[in-house]
Amino acid sequence: MGVYIFYLFGTGLIATSIVAILMKNPVHSVLSVVSSFFFLAGIYAGLSMQFLAVIQILVYAGAIMVLFIFIIMLFDLQKSEYSKDRFLWRDLVPLALILITAAGFISAISRSESIKNYVANAKLPSNFGSVSAVSFEFFGTSNSVGRFSFLFEVISILLLSAIVGAVVLAKRKL
Amino acid sequence: MIDNISTIHFLKEMLYLIPLLILVFSSMIILLVDVFAESSNKRYLAPLTSLFLIFSAISIFWLYKYIPKSGVKILYNMVYVDHFSLVISAMLIIAAIITVWISSDYLERYGIAIGEFYSLLLISLTGMILMVSTTNLFTMFVALELFSIPIYVLAGFFRVYGKSIESSIKYFISGSVASAIMLYGIALFYGVFGTVEFSEIERHIFNHYDSVAQIAKTEPLLILGTLLIMAGFLFKTAMIPFHMWTPDIYEGAPTTVTGFMGFAVKATSFAAFFRVVVSIFNTPSLVYSENGTISPSSWINVIYVLIIITLIVSNLIAMSQRNVKRMLAYSSISHAAYLMIAILTFSLSKTKDSYGSLLFYLLTYLFASIGAFAVLSIFEKNGSNSVTLENLNGASKRSPFLVASMLIFIFSMAGVPPFGGFFGKFYLLKSAFVDGSLSTLVLIAVITSVIGAFYYLRVLVFMFMKDVESDENIETLNVPFLGKLAIALSAIAVVYLGVFPNSLIQFMGETISNFFIK
Structure with a gap:
């Protein structure tokens, strides 16, 4: 099937x-x-x-x-x-x-x-593939840290830089 | 499989990342300061940024004493801090400090002295340091994006100039395609091995395969993945034929950003590629065929051919450039070929002599390249964002200091003794020559570096011997204090590296030999 x-x-x-x-x-x-x-x-x-x-x-x-x-x-x-x-x-x-x-x-x-x-x-x-399995990998449990939580945080910085960059390039007057 | 680590332990391990944490927090502090500061106080942003950078550098020195020689793997093996990564990080921070010092006045001249510049620079630096301190392909990819995206923005920072926007868009599109290709390679590695950790991949290759031919027969995805990951690195290091973006982007980007990009992106990519080569690509079954010779379908041959093409083509094209920034872009491509020779030497010969040459060459290239771009950024005419050879006419009368430092940087890049670049090239080519199998490559490198001397010295000819036609731009140039400091220190460093190279080469060699402590 x-x-x-x-x-x-x-x-x-x-x-x-x-x-x-x-x-x-x-x-x-x-x-x-x-x-x-x-x-x-x-x-x-x-x-x-x-x-x-x-x-x-x-x-x-x-x-x-x-x-x-x-x-x-x-x-x-x-x-x-x-x-x-x-x-x-x-x-x-x-x-x-x-x-x-x-x-x-x-x-x-x-x-x-x-x-x-x-x-x-x-x-x-x-x-x-369930939500709980994915969230365990990213965020861990209440007293342990997930395997990818560090990369998750790094990506948040990446997004911050993308936002700052978009503002810098697109704002009419700096 | 690693056990789950508790939150407290996780935070303790974050202590090893203190240089990165300082950079991330300071980038956010600068964003906030920029919002609340009066516009007359914004010239203090550059000293503030360099203060944070110096803090970060101090924490690197502290970590260097603190960690064991074999390095530490932390955060579920996502990050690997060792002496190699700390040495490269220190170089990157020096590059950033010089860039900040020069940019402060440069941005003010163009009327865009805003905190976002420094903030993006710091985030980019964070990504670079993360990229060199990892032995995990996932972290490596995220770090690659983390340092690339701010650089794309910085390249387009002069929003009023078409060339700057063009360079930003071109870099963004071609860089994203390169990242995607590299990501495909990483995905194939993950598909074959079920892991992205270098040491586990190496163990797997070592245990399961004997020769390139066997891999090609049973696991062709491995060879495909090797080539795709290598293509990503070749793009970032701008080896021919992956170089098409370099001249346009170096020309269009703000000159101080070009200087930073020219060194930092290259150094980061080479350091990361070096790690990949040492840990994965150098496994005998990926290099040799069954009878012990280098297999014709090994990645070594690909690099070998590309080095020869890069050396010849980049130097020939550089000769015909009138725009100095484009000329330096082609020269940076030829420097990439030299650095590739160092990596090739390292993977073919096992003598300890070759260890230090890669890092030492990077160090000499750091000061010479950023220094040269710094001088150009001051000579740049307002409103053009480019420097042609004719703009440099009569420069020796306008600012003897700048011309004298440019002489040092140019001589160093051309490989004239007794400046740092000469010894960088000398040690690199010597260790490649001793090995024997690379002697053809060394011969070509020597011949092309003579060709290179032609276009390097032509800059000096224009600076010293040509006079200005009209009297309008004879006025002396006013070099700002921080810029003067940065250029003077770079010039002194280049001379120092040329006069006392031995202790540093030895130090670099010891750093590399730490790779083999198990």
Whole structure:
């Protein structure tokens, strides 16, 4: 059953991603990217990572895509501006490079022994992917500290610097 | 698996991070002070920042005495503080102090003397110090982002100049792509090993694989991950062909930021890459084939070819630059190639002579590069944010002090004895030559450094021999006190390193040999 869910969402993910880069209208592209995020969330859920699936929808499909759509709205592109580009033969070079790289990755993954091992004897803890398991890793319990709590704090400084930077670059008068 | 550590123990372990804590808190204090201070008092922000930096440096000296030679692993092995990381941290803090001293007047001239500059600089420095003091790929990635994002902003700090904004955006986009590539490599490592801790990865490779060929057959993801992580580092260290961003960004960014970026980003990336090489990439089964020779598909060969390309191409392009900042950008690319030679020497030869050369070269590069950019920041014409060779015409009449220090920095970078840069290059190439397998590389490095001397000395030609056409900009330059202090101290340091290199080289060598204490 799980395999079929994976194939369903995986096909949808690949299809919507390809549509996203083929569409001429940027709004159509963005909508296609939004649907690809939902398919990705579905794959996460199928791998019993419920927390990650919810976060994927909340953060990516929610917050980040709103930003994308806002920016495209602000640009207010006319049809003549984005329908001009046509197919060029030199576009084939990056396409070929991407295909070669992808082929290399797929062959590497299919030959990897550690991945075969995972598939053969995958044993997940009972609360894998749940909110409590994730919060234990980040925040620990009442009298111990989580494994990633230090990195969690570091990321808060990272966000602080990003906020300060955004203000510095965007404020009209310093 | 490590046991859970209690909150009290966690806080005790945070004591080892005291240089970082000082930097983080001071960056926030400066943000607050900046909000409440009168605008006439803002010129005290730079001395305040340097005071905090000096506190942090003192705590590093204290830690150096306090920790054992083998270093301490703290916070679930997320952070690893040892003598190597402390030495690099001290260098980074010196770079930051010099940058702050020069920036104070420079920013005022451009009318953007605001506290956010110093705050972002301190946060960036925090990330750099964290990046060199870890043996964990997760921490390394978070630290990489922590030091990169403030630098992206600092590069675009001159918001009214198109070039500055351009450099910020370019750096942001290309840097994010590089980070993403590196993150993919880290993810592959995690997928293969189930851990991101260097020592565990090394043990796993050592126990399970014999040669590169065997890895390529059974675990190709490992080689893919190695290449992707290396690509991330090659981007940050600006080796050709990952160098495209460097000249544009060095040109567009505020000159003092360029000086800081030129040294600090490079030093951090090299130190972190050195750690990765020592701990993971140097495992024999990632380098050698079954019969004991270096495997053709090993990462060593990739680096070897890139060094040769970088040495030749960067020096040739630098010759045709009229903009001094762009020229120094290409020169920094060629310096990256030298530092890569040091890393390659280290992983191929096991003699102790090669140990000190990487750190000593970084130290000489620190003073020469930041000093050169500091001098340029004063020569810069208001409203252009760039310095061409013609701008330097008749400089010796405008400020003999600046020109004399520039002479020292340029001679040091070109590798003229008796300045620090000469001994940096000399020890580095000597230890590479003694090993034997790198003698072709040494030959190319020597030839290209002669080519390099041409464009370095051309700056001096313009400064000393050319006269200004019109009389308008003959007026003497007014060098501010803090700037003068910073430039004078850097010049003295470059001369000192050239005259008395031995004790420092020995000290650096001992720092590296601590890696092998088990």
